[in-house]
Amino acid sequence: xxxxxxxxxxxxxxxxxxxxxxxxxxxxxxxxxxxxxxxxxxxxxxxxxxxxxxxxxxxxxxxxxxxxxxxxxxxxxxxxxxxxxxxxxxxxxxxxxxxxxxxxxxxxxxxxxxxxxxxxxxxxxxxxxxxxxxxxxxxxxxxxxxxxxxxxxxxxxxxxxxxxxxxxxxxxxxxxxxxxxxxxxxxxxxxxxxxxxxxxxxxxxxxxxxxxxxxxxxxxxxxxxxxxxxxxxxxxxxxxxxxxxxxxxxxxxxxxxxxxxxxxxxxxxxxxxxxxxxxxxxxxxxxxxxxxxxxxxxxxxxxxxxxxxxxxxxxxxxxxxxxxxxxxxxxxxxxxxxxxxxxxxxxxxxxxxxxxxxxxxxxxxxxxxxxxxxxxxxxxxxxxxxxxxxxxxxxxxxxxxxxxxxxxxxxxxxxxxxxxxxxxxxxxxxxxxxxxxxxxxxxxxxxxxxxxxxxxxxx
Amino acid sequence: xxxxxxxxxxxxxxxxxxxxxxxxxxxxxxxxxxxxxxxxxxxxxxxxxxxxxxxxxxxxxxxxxxxxxxxxxxxxxxxxxxxxxxxxxxxxxxxxxxxxxxxxxxxxxxxxxxxxxxxxxxxxxxxxxxxxxxxxxxxxxxxxxxxxxxxxxxxxxxxxxxxxxxxxxxxxxxxxxxxxxxxxxxxxxxxxxxxxxxxxxxxxxxx
Numbered sequence: 001x002x003x004x005x006x007x008x009x010x011x012x013x014x015x016x017x018x019x020x021x022x023x024x025x026x027x028x029x030x031x032x033x034x035x036x037x038x039x040x041x042x043x044x045x046x047x048x049x050x051x052x053x054x055x056x057x058x059x060x061x062x063x064x065x066x067x068x069x070x071x072x073x074x075x076x077x078x079x080x081x082x083x084x085x086x087x088x089x090x091x092x093x094x095x096x097x098x099x100x101x102x103x104x105x106x107x108x109x110x111x112x113x114x115x116x117x118x119x120x121x122x123x124x125x126x127x128x129x130x131x132x133x134x135x136x137x138x139x140x141x142x143x144x145x146x147x148x149x150x151x152x153x154x155x156x157x158x159x160x161x162x163x164x165x166x167x168x169x170x171x172x173x174x175x176x177x178x179x180x181x182x183x184x185x186x187x188x189x190x191x192x193x194x195x196x197x198x199x200x201x202x203x204x205x206x207x208x209x210x211x212x213x214x215x216x217x218x219x220x221x222x223x224x225x226x227x228x229x230x231x232x233x234x235x236x237x238x239x240x241x242x243x244x245x246x247x248x249x250x251x252x253x254x255x256x257x258x259x260x261x262x263x264x265x266x267x268x269x270x271x272x273x274x275x276x277x278x279x280x281x282x283x284x285x286x287x288x289x290x291x292x293x294x295x296x297x298x299x300x301x302x303x304x305x306x307x308x309x310x311x312x313x314x315x316x317x318x319x320x321x322x323x324x325x326x327x328x329x330x331x332x333x334x335x336x337x338x339x340x341x342x343x344x345x346x347x348x349x350x351x352x353x354x355x356x357x358x359x360x361x362x363x364x365x366x367x368x369x370x371x372x373x374x375x376x377x378x379x380x381x382x383x384x385x386x387x388x389x390x391x392x393x394x395x396x397x398x399x400x401x402x403x404x405x406x407x408x409x410x411x412x413x414x415x416x417x418x419x420x421x422x423x424x425x426x427x428x429x430x431x432x433x434x435x436x437x438x439x440x441x442x443x444x445x446x447x448x449x450x451x452x453x454x455x456x457x458x459x
Numbered sequence: 460x461x462x463x464x465x466x467x468x469x470x471x472x473x474x475x476x477x478x479x480x481x482x483x484x485x486x487x488x489x490x491x492x493x494x495x496x497x498x499x500x501x502x503x504x505x506x507x508x509x510x511x512x513x514x515x516x517x518x519x520x521x522x523x524x525x526x527x528x529x530x531x532x533x534x535x536x537x538x539x540x541x542x543x544x545x546x547x548x549x550x551x552x553x554x555x556x557x558x559x560x561x562x563x564x565x566x567x568x569x570x571x572x573x574x575x576x577x578x579x580x581x582x583x584x585x586x587x588x589x590x591x592x593x594x595x596x597x598x599x600x601x602x603x604x605x606x607x608x609x610x611x612x613x614x615x616x617x618x619x620x621x622x623x624x625x626x627x628x629x630x631x632x633x634x635x636x637x638x639x640x641x642x643x644x645x646x647x648x649x650x651x652x653x654x655x656x657x658x659x660x661x662x663x664x665x666x
Binding site (some may be wrong): 148149181183184185186187188189190192218403404405406410414417 | 539
């Protein structure tokens with residue numbers, strides 16, 4: 001009898017242990033949870049029940065996530081880092097708040113623009129990335145605009161998206177789709193546009209060294225296509241409405257964003273400048289809209305003004321606002337609906353813009369509401385700014401556009417939607433391309449690496 | 460074999476079972492079929508057509524639209540028009556099966572198979588509606604389907620079919636339908652009354 005009991009207990013132990021071992025290598029179901037917890041307590045009597053409970057609760061949770069196609073990331077292993085990160089974020093926020101107050105203090109009683117430009121002249125030509133007042137408006141000035149939709153004005157917004165080339169995919173190609181919308185403030189239905197283009201020739205797909213073109217080159221091509229499309233639509237629109245104020249909006253900076261030199265970049269830059277010139281000839285004002293801008297040109301300006309003239313060049317790199325961004329200061333000081341004065345950046349790129357008659361100026365605009373500031377940087381060519389009536393119309397239109405979409409211009413959101421190539425679109429396109437090849441007796445095959453990744457991605 | 464007809468295609472089958480199916484559509488507002496419209500879907504590799512009645516139309520939203528809906532007012536005319544006319548919001552159209560068509564005739568009741576996903580759905584033309592409704596038996600699957608609002612759907616279908624008949628034939632058509640319902644719903648006088656009441660003013664119905 002005693003042996004029987006011993007055998008039963010021993011068998012029971014190995015059964016539990018075997019069950020636990022299986023849990024380690026196989027996903028478990030919620031029904032297993034209770035049995036697993038009991039087994040842990042029997043096999044490891046010293047283990048606390050709370051440990052067993054929490055361990056199996058987590059295991060159950062992550063197994064459930066896995067079944068739903070969730071992540072294999074063991075988030076529980078990052079618990080310490082996650083807690084440290086949140087403490088760090090809180091500390092950083094407190095630091096930002098203090099620095100914003102300091103920067104705001106620097107802005108009290110600023111010198112007039114003419115004096116600022118004279119004082120900071122030694123910094124020019126030294127790759128200084130700060131801003132300079134572009135007009136005679138005081139540094140701390142803010143300008144408001146009527147809170148109503150503008151009358152008789154047309155906005156043309158453009159955006160682009162792409163499928164990057166993938167050398168592991170079954171088919172090597174890339175695609176750029178430019179989307180746009182013509183939005184007339186006259187009660188008519190806006191007109192959406194989109195233009196996809198497929199690139200598959202060797203000259204499109206490979207660089208001079210024979211490598212598949214980089215994402216940066218595809219982005220460059222997309223940027224020039226967006227601008228060309230904008231020009232085309234603007235020309236048509238100007239023909240249809242010769243006297244209506246017309247603004248051509250892009251999602252992002254108007255100032256050329258590729259400071260590097262290179263044959264491709266140079267060619268694209270020249271095309272870009274020509275497009276800006278063509279818009280000017282057509283009487284259309286190009287506008288760059290940067291949501292939550294990452295720059296700190298204005299803070300650089302404040303720091304430079306804080307330095308004594310004799311230490312200006314020597315200490316300009318010691319800016320205490322390195323981690324801060326202009327938009328945080330603007331959130332503190334710009335009332336809802338207001339914009340700052342216009343500024344320019346005396347950078348090498350902007351000088352090249354200037355040589356082509358297309359110097360870019362910018363201002364900050366708060367398109368948010370009281371208690372919820374939303375700061376955007378608005379960029380426009382210097383030649384357009386003296387037209388105060390046009391600038392007021394632009395200001396009014398941007399406020400209206402952002403109001404309906406909680407802080408982002410409607411036309412830009414719609415242009416993005418028209419341009420967007422979703423993963424479903426990509427799959428549909430690749431199905432058609434593959435079918436075409438198969439009809440011609442060709443069997444496209446993805447790399448084994450891509451195939452395995454596709455399998456894992458479906459988990 | 461189902462023969463192609465020149466009628467409006469409203470969308471593709473999204474999900475289906477033997478009693479009905481749901482169609483995803485992105486057709487403009489004026490072309491969205493109305494409640495009680497007869498539609499057909501190919502089944503059995505296109506050899507036959509399932510006939511059904513639209514019993515629910517639901518407009519789907521998206522986060523973009525939700526965001527806008529809070530902030531728009533009537534002055535934002537251009538944006539409202541853009542949403543209505545350009546950004547066609549997905550529509551889900553639910554259809555209840557009433558029968559199917561084989562080589563020669565219509566058979567009432569559940570079809571041998573549901574339509575397959577992404578099959579294209581078209582609105583039945585007037586001849587088809589007249590042929591399907593020639594027998595009141597088309598109402599039986601609706602009366603037996605607890606998922607559909609039969610008390611509203613049957614009068615809508617009857618009125619739609621009556622509109623397609625010559626004036627002189629309408630009264631007989633209503634009488635035939637009423638007799639069928641009285642026979643079928645003999646033990647459910649409340650539902651019978653609900654349906655028959657809606658027959659009382661058929662002339663005002665606009666398809």
